[in-house]
Amino acid sequence: MSKTQRLVYVLLATLWLIASADDVSAADPRAEVVTLTAEDVAEPITLGRAWRYWAGDDIQGADPTLDDSAWPLVRPSLQDLGKVRLPGGWSGIGWFRRKIRTDDSFGGVAGFFLYQAGASEVYLDGKLIAEFGTVSADPTIEKPFSPQYVTSLALEPDIDHVLAIRYSNVAGNVLGFHFQGFSIAVGEVKSLTREGIRMIRQYTAFMAGGIGIFGSFALLHLLLFSFRPKALENLFFALFAISVVGIFAAEVQMNSQSDLSRVLWFHNWFITFSITMALSALLVEYRVFWGQIGKTFYLFTAVATIFLVWAWTRDALTNLVPIMIFLAVIYLEALRLALKAIIQKKPDAWVVGSGFLLFTVWIFVSTLRGLGWISISPELVAATGLGVLALSFSVYLTRQVVRTNRQLETKLSEVELLTEQTIEHERRAARKEVERRVLEADNERKTAELEEARQLQLAMLPEELPTLSGFEVAVHMTTAYEVGGDYYDFHTNGSEICTAVVGDATGHGLHAGMVVGVAKSLFQSWCTEPDLAKLLKQIGKGLASMHRRQASMAMVLLRLSPGSLKFASAGMPPLLIWRESTREIEEALVPNVPLGTLPDVDFLETEIGLDPGDTVLVMTDGLAELMNPSSDPLGYERASDFFSQVAHLEPQAAIDSLLELANEYHAGTPLQDDMTLVVLKARG
Numbered sequence: 001m002s003k004t005q006r007l008v009y010v011l012l013a014t015l016w017l018i019a020s021a022d023d024v025s026a027a028d029p030r031a032e033v034v035t036l037t038a039e040d041v042a043e044p045i046t047l048g049r050a051w052r053y054w055a056g057d058d059i060q061g062a063d064p065t066l067d068d069s070a071w072p073l074v075r076p077s078l079q080d081l082g083k084v085r086l087p088g089g090w091s092g093i094g095w096f097r098r099k100i101r102t103d104d105s106f107g108g109v110a111g112f113f114l115y116q117a118g119a120s121e122v123y124l125d126g127k128l129i130a131e132f133g134t135v136s137a138d139p140t141i142e143k144p145f146s147p148q149y150v151t152s153l154a155l156e157p158d159i160d161h162v163l164a165i166r167y168s169n170v171a172g173n174v175l176g177f178h179f180q181g182f183s184i185a186v187g188e189v190k191s192l193t194r195e196g197i198r199m200i201r202q203y204t205a206f207m208a209g210g211i212g213i214f215g216s217f218a219l220l221h222l223l224l225f226s227f228r229p230k231a232l233e234n235l236f237f238a239l240f241a242i243s244v245v246g247i248f249a250a251e252v253q254m255n256s257q258s259d260l261s262r263v264l265w266f267h268n269w270f271i272t273f274s275i276t277m278a279l280s281a282l283l284v285e286y287r288v289f290w291g292q293i294g295k296t297f298y299l300f301t302a303v304a305t306i307f308l309v310w311a312w313t314r315d316a317l318t319n320l321v322p323i324m325i326f327l328a329v330i331y332l333e334a335l336r337l338a339l340k341a342i343i344q345k346k347p348d349a350w351v352v353g354s355g356f357l358l359f360t361v362w363i364f365v366s367t368l369r370g371l372g373w374i375s376i377s378p379e380l381v382a383a384t385g386l387g388v389l390a391l392s393f394s395v396y397l398t399r400q401v402v403r404t405n406r407q408l409e410t411k412l413s414e415v416e417l418l419t420e421q422t423i424e425h426e427r428r429a430a431r432k433e434v435e436r437r438v439l440e441a442d443n444e445r446k447t448a449e450l451e452e453a454r455q456l457q458l459a460m461l462p463e464e465l466p467t468l469s470g471f472e473v474a475v476h477m478t479t480a481y482e483v484g485g486d487y488y489d490f491h492t493n494g495s496e497i498c499t500a501v502v503g504d505a506t507g508h509g510l511h512a513g514m515v516v517g518v519a520k521s522l523f524q525s526w527c528t529e530p531d532l533a534k535l536l537k538q539i540g541k542g543l544a545s546m547h548r549r550q551a552s553m554a555m556v557l558l559r560l561s562p563g564s565l566k567f568a569s570a571g572m573p574p575l576l577i578w579r580e581s582t583r584e585i586e587e588a589l590v591p592n593v594p595l596g597t598l599p600d601v602d603f604l605e606t607e608i609g610l611d612p613g614d615t616v617l618v619m620t621d622g623l624a625e626l627m628n629p630s631s632d633p634l635g636y637e638r639a640s641d642f643f644s645q646v647a648h649l650e651p652q653a654a655i656d657s658l659l660e661l662a663n664e665y666h667a668g669t670p671l672q673d674d675m676t677l678v679v680l681k682a683r684g
Helices: 003-019 189-228 232-253 260-289 295-313 321-342 347-369 377-413 415-457 509-526 532-544 635-646 649-667
Strands: 033-036 044-048 051-053 093-102 110-118 119-124 126-130 150-155 161-168 182-188 470-477 484-491 497-506 553-561 564-572 576-579 584-588 606-609 615-619 677-682
Touching: 033 044, 033 182, 093 415, 110 119, 126 150, 161 182, 182 189, 189 232, 189 377, 189 415, 232 260, 260 295, 260 321, 260 347, 260 377, 295 321, 295 377, 347 377, 415 553, 470 484, 470 649, 484 509, 484 553, 484 564, 484 677, 497 615, 497 677, 509 532, 509 553, 532 564, 532 649, 553 606, 576 635, 584 635, 635 649, 649 677
Parallel strands: 033 093
Antiparallel strands: 044 182, 051 093, 093 161, 110 150, 110 182, 119 126, 119 161, 470 677, 484 497, 497 553, 553 564, 564 606, 576 584, 576 615, 615 677
């Protein structure tokens, strides 16, 4: 699963399973039986209350016929276990049960997302349907796990289904808001995914904006320090900005991990950068106001070292209130220094003082939010607090430079005109050099981001081709840009039947790559659908639901079984079939519009009989659009002729030979589009 998909579901967990844990929607999640209706499609239900609970692990808690009416009703979030006693106690493992049903109006495929601090086994009507980690009362066996995907629920309408969860958290992991248990959101799968896509756009924009802004601050002040090493305030402020970038990056990684040990690792980096951010803020104040580092700073550094050693040696996500209080004390000291500078009328002290005042308010608001005492948007708070402080620092340093320049102008007023012109020339050269380096660094960053996006897209492709009893398969993909829009995938039920997909997203670059990511998720969710036409229509509806221009894709689905090939196509080039008996090429084409362009298009499924030795070429339009040096496209007729020359070979050899013919034709002319080739040879 890609990091983008993981972030979608993690954000769903954050919104529905914590912030909305006590919400009451159209179907009351506190009722004994929760009923999903058509109204629940727009907003899934968070089941945060009224679970039947049994302490320990010595009964058949998954049995749907078990009478659990005597079990106490609890909240499975297990928040504040030290303050609130759980009926029956909590030994680190137990059973939780809830009843759920759908009525005739629901109509969609039900699904759930589980947010947990430990490990769980999920049973529906006595049948194990999902395992997230390893459940055990033995801490050496238990393996906590953070689910990153939506799981389907097969719910017959108007029937009370028993949802039972065997849950353990022997290690005592604590997530946000003292959360030690689990919570679950249920609803229609399509609604869950659609809401997740909307949220990931907002989350990605905020995190990318924060990393970009503070990364630019860090780069700018590092460059200023390189030009003037004595100005240590630039180095300290760059360290502050780098710490903010590290906090954002660590949070993104925390939200994309399933293994809680990895979450803990990135969380420790989050703590580390939070501490370095606080200490570097103090360093900036000591430098700009007092010119030397105070003794209090070394005391804070010693305490910070102790906290960091504790954080990096713990083996569970434990409560971090002491660290939060420590950071609050540091920022109170920073505020005190700023107010002292204002009282002593230090030049422009009010600029930094105002920034630290708002920043300290942000720290305390964040602390109260972390303790669960208030509810407020973290993005709004972070943007206000960090943004104002960074702006105040930059304004102060800028005014300091302006003040220095004015002093120099006064002292140099008697210097001859030629000297003034020389100094101005040198200043302009320095500004251009700064701009050049900033632009160069920005280009390198963009190049690195494109390479990362390319690697991410390659990771979405199958690691290896399936082994089938009736076919031999070979695949080749060449992208015209760093990030391509072509896509292929396979899903098998063993070695007899395989469902394959080949797609070509509209456009190029990052936009096409995002469409590919969505298409892969939709294919993986629906690939078991026996009717290819229905499967194609479901994927098309998913793309159309993005409500975005050019979020479309040409696609062909194939179902391979010995001696037979079924396919359904949406805007793709024809399949080329080479018959060994006649050594001639046949074309198989079912015209239709690409997916995502029209929401209610119906598609056709077509079956083709294959004899041993027959070979099929599935391709995107990149091969036909190859240009020779005279700008003459290869075309489908030449592509068919090329294939007829190599179709008798083994699949991989056929692709290699076909690429040689194509390379001879375009003779190094840049590709106009991505090119994907899939060769299937039938076996007896």
